[in-house]
Amino acid sequence: MWTRCSEDVIVASCILDTPQTGAQQQKGPLMTDEASLAFPSLPVLRARVTYRLLEATTLPPFKGALLRGGFGYAFQHTACAPACWGHAERCAATLLCPYRQVFETPHPEGVPALHDLQDVPRPFVIEPPLDHRRHYAAGDALEFGLILIGQGIKFLPYFLVGFAGLGEAGLGRARARARLERVEALAPFRPVGVPIYQDGWVGEPAELPLLDLAELPIHAAGLAADLRLELPTPLRVKARGVFIEHLDLAAIVQAICWRIGALAVFHGPGAWNADYRPLVAAARLVRIERADLRWADWERTSTRGGQSRAMKLGGLIGSATLREAPPAVRAALLAANVLHVGKACVFGHGRVEVAQV
Numbered sequence: 001m002w003t004r005c006s007e008d009v010i011v012a013s014c015i016l017d018t019p020q021t022g023a024q025q026q027k028g029p030l031m032t033d034e035a036s037l038a039f040p041s042l043p044v045l046r047a048r049v050t051y052r053l054l055e056a057t058t059l060p061p062f063k064g065a066l067l068r069g070g071f072g073y074a075f076q077h078t079a080c081a082p083a084c085w086g087h088a089e090r091c092a093a094t095l096l097c098p099y100r101q102v103f104e105t106p107h108p109e110g111v112p113a114l115h116d117l118q119d120v121p122r123p124f125v126i127e128p129p130l131d132h133r134r135h136y137a138a139g140d141a142l143e144f145g146l147i148l149i150g151q152g153i154k155f156l157p158y159f160l161v162g163f164a165g166l167g168e169a170g171l172g173r174a175r176a177r178a179r180l181e182r183v184e185a186l187a188p189f190r191p192v193g194v195p196i197y198q199d200g201w202v203g204e205p206a207e208l209p210l211l212d213l214a215e216l217p218i219h220a221a222g223l224a225a226d227l228r229l230e231l232p233t234p235l236r237v238k239a240r241g242v243f244i245e246h247l248d249l250a251a252i253v254q255a256i257c258w259r260i261g262a263l264a265v266f267h268g269p270g271a272w273n274a275d276y277r278p279l280v281a282a283a284r285l286v287r288i289e290r291a292d293l294r295w296a297d298w299e300r301t302s303t304r305g306g307q308s309r310a311m312k313l314g315g316l317i318g319s320a321t322l323r324e325a326p327p328a329v330r331a332a333l334l335a336a337n338v339l340h341v342g343k344a345c346v347f348g349h350g351r352v353e354v355a356q357v
Helices: 064-079 098-103 150-169 213-221 249-267 277-284 327-339
Strands: 002-004 043-053 124-127 141-149 178-186 193-198 201-203 227-235 287-296 299-302 309-312 315-323 353-356
Touching (some): 141 178, 141 327, 150 193, 150 249, 227 327, 277 327, 327 353
Antiparallel strands (some): 227 315, 227 353
């Protein structure tokens, strides 16, 4: 069944229920080895978004900032009254609107964990295309990925209308118009899924194909101990206060565990009280071979706070072979694949891919 989706009927007609995943229905933790952690039950939805360009244009090679920046404005125009557009900090509403829940998530009351965290992680990731294509003709398709995490999934209809609004407003400096053509909810770890949006109509699948983070050890157990690790987008992970410029697997594992904990607090079931030091120690023992990595600089312009300023968001890209990675480390790397890891994840940074050697 398909429902016509518009801003007027988005809440009444287009909201898709978030079903429980298998791990959420289980009572016990999933453990795979001595260094394992029971990941929190945090649902994740992956989607593929397709625009159809209505005008010829030139776009930047890395499109994460283009999609994220314009989308934020479109989302706010969908979710907020005009008086709040560009001035969410002045909103006098006593109830949090979807925009503030997603982009300015408050600290939950009565939860001391991460009470002083200033940069709250967003419950979504935009995965820009990796082909770095620049020139598009009218009629060409532009595809990219969208990841919704935890409570962010219930705002899926606002994401759909927000991306439709971004296309109408135009992409890039030339504001090239694009039509949101299709959005598919993808099955976990597969490139196929079910359509949930097609040319202005929202589908209502009986069940969204969600992945629960608590199930990752099961998937990790099916991977070989020798893996090929790929970092296709800049990885910005710190160790001892500075960004790593070589493959520090322990730092990556520690960073993904921190990200899981922060997402669980702000967008999931609550504080994840886990000691992940044994897992970090296990990652330090993994042998790294054929490392081919380099630092890639990338800049974007931020208009946050009403002022335009240049930001450098470079990071580590490349590949390496991992030897004898234990199941717990493989599970952590799968978590990094699902959620991204490090700074600027919302732009698509910190994408981690693992494959058999």
